[in-house]
Amino acid sequence: MNAEHSRPGVVVVGGGHAGMQAAESLRTEGYEGPVTVVVDDPHPPYQRPPLSKDYLGGSHAAPLPLRGPRFAAEHRIHLRTGVSATGIDRQRRTVHLDTGEEVPYTHLVLATGAANRRLTCPGAELDGVHGLRTLADAQRLNAELAAARRVVVVGAGFIGLEFAAGARARGLAVTVLEFAPRPMGRAVSPVTGDWFAQAHIASGVDLRLGEGIDRCEGTGRVEAVVSTTGDRYPADLVVVGIGVAPNTALAGDAGLEVDNGVVVDASLRTSDPAVLAVGDCASFPSVHAGVRSRLESVQNATDQARHAARTILGRSADYTDLPWFWSQQGPWKLQIAGLYRAGDHTVARGDPTAGKFSVYCFRDRALVAVESVNRPADHMTARKLINGQVPLTPAQAADPALDLRAVAHAATIAA
Known part of the structure; x- marks a missing residue:
């Protein structure tokens, strides 16, 4: 030293x-x-x-x-x-x-x-069962992806779905097991979660909701995954994304x-x-x-x-920064400003059928979160609206004729 x-x-x-x-x-x-x-x-x-x-x-x-x-x-x-x-x-x-x-x-x-939560089921120690958090994890996965044909992803959170989208883009057969009733259930509203479920299914992902993992099977190396329903899914590779x-x-x-x-x-x-x-x-x-x-x-x-x-340095104050997140899942970029909580009232803005929309989440009549899919301008506006505590009603958020960027800008000038 x-x-x-x-x-x-x-x-x-x-x-x-x-x-x-x-x-x-x-x-x-x-x-x-x-x-x-x-x-x-x-x-x-x-x-x-x-x-x-x-x-x-x-x-x-x-x-x-x-x-x-x-x-x-x-x-x-x-x-x-x-x-x-x-x-x-x-x-x-x-x-x-x-x-x-x-x-x-x-x-x-x-x-x-x-650190990644690890599988504790039988067979979790087999070769070919991977987590994904560090560079070493990614290097091991990259080395095995070239020979893989069938992948099982355990967990439909951000990491699991990002990997699933990437594996489908490489032409692999992908099955995703998620014990919860919808993907990203703890992070996004039901509207957004259900939309991503359908989008991944349409891309060719075999998304199994309400279905967890029971065991991995194989001799030395994983050959299949058996789910909590008893169904068996052949696998050359298993990627675990069950949280940290x-x-x-x-x-x-x-x-x-x-x-x-x-x-x-x-x-x-x-x-x-x-x-x-x-x-x-x-x-x-x-x-x-x-x-x-x-x-x-x-x-x-x-x-x-x-x-x-x-x-x-002695400049102590309360930490109040607005949280925001993003996830790139194949062609779909999800950006979140604020924090959704179960029970929040939601309204959609944009065109979900075209894959470009935002979900505005209200709690106690206040805007608390916005989830945007392929609408980056909405995301930036949402951060200004929430940070500025700009009054906004669900009816206004749902009105396509109302320019929310102008609303946010006017509130910034007034402040």
């Missing part, structure tokens, strides 16, 4: 979108002390979203880097790749590494992310409060004021959800990282 980084400074554990943004924001916000980023992945930090889209489609021979090759040096950031944090001594304010080193800190940012669990072991072992994530307050501090948590691993009080939430998105990761940097 060099002399500068042997002094106490800010240590960031995690090199994903949240971790790298936290380090960058500390510098751009004026922090002059040592900044160390500890990354357990041996590769330089890379973008994860393309791994289930462009990378598997063969568009990129290498992963897209999160920052340029000179970024760390230019920002005086000590980037430690291929090194794991194994413990936190909160009394001495040091982070223990698997190299045997101890890194001192004045503030610690946990950006440890999340936050990486909280480091925080929990250090005595920090953990509850479906590392528990933080509105300024993103944990139960120890010197330790903050951001991104997929953080459970925070969301003003948009109205309850404590843990969000898995690039936007939330980067916005929370910026906020944490300002908190460390």
Whole structure:
């Protein structure tokens, strides 16, 4: 460790979108002390979203880097790749590494992310059964896709459907098993979920709703999947997308409060004021959800990282940034602003039959979320409407003659 980084400074554990943004924001916000980023992945930090889209489609021979090759040096950031944090001594304010080193800190940012939930059914350990989250996962999948003919995807969330669309585009036979009654059930409204179900079916995906996985069969390598209905689906490859669990072991072992994530307050501090948590691993009080939430998105990761940097520098405030998400599933780009909740009133705008529409979600007569399919202008307008708390009724949202961009613009000028 060099002399500068042997002094106490800010240590960031995690090199994903949240971790790298936290380090960058500390510098751009004026922090002059040592900044160390500890990354357990041996590769330089890379973008994860393309791994289930462009990378598997063969568009990129290498992963897209999160920052340029000179970024760390230019920002005086000590980037430690291929090194794991194994413990936190909160009394001495040091982070223990698997190299045997101890890194001192004045503030610690946990950006440890999340890990794929694994299948626990019989046969889950067979070759050919894969998760998809890291570059290593994507590389293994890419190596096997060339020889595959029949793929079973377990889970119809964003990752599962993105992969399914990519596999269909390569001409593979694809079956998707989803135990819930509709795809993306926890993330989108029934209107949007049902539309995507029909769209994937029309593209040739064998989408089985209300049907989970019972077991994988094969000798050494997977040969078939048997579902909870007893149906058997031949498979050369199985991709598992049944959600993720936050990486909280480091925080929990250090005595920090953990509850479906590392528990933080509105300024993103944990139960120890010197330790903050951001991104997929953080459970925070969301003003948009109205309850404590843990969000898995690039936007939330980067916005929370910026906020944490300002908190460390004494510019503490509540984190209130509007959440937004996106998913590219073959020819359909889904963009979401805000958070839908079961029971919200919905109205559609546009033409679902043409694959270009938006669903406006209202709660207590207020616009809380907009889900847009191949309507990027709607998405940008929705963010302005929700952020500005612009009064809008369901009847207005459903009226194609009303220019919502003009409504949003007028409200911005008035504000």
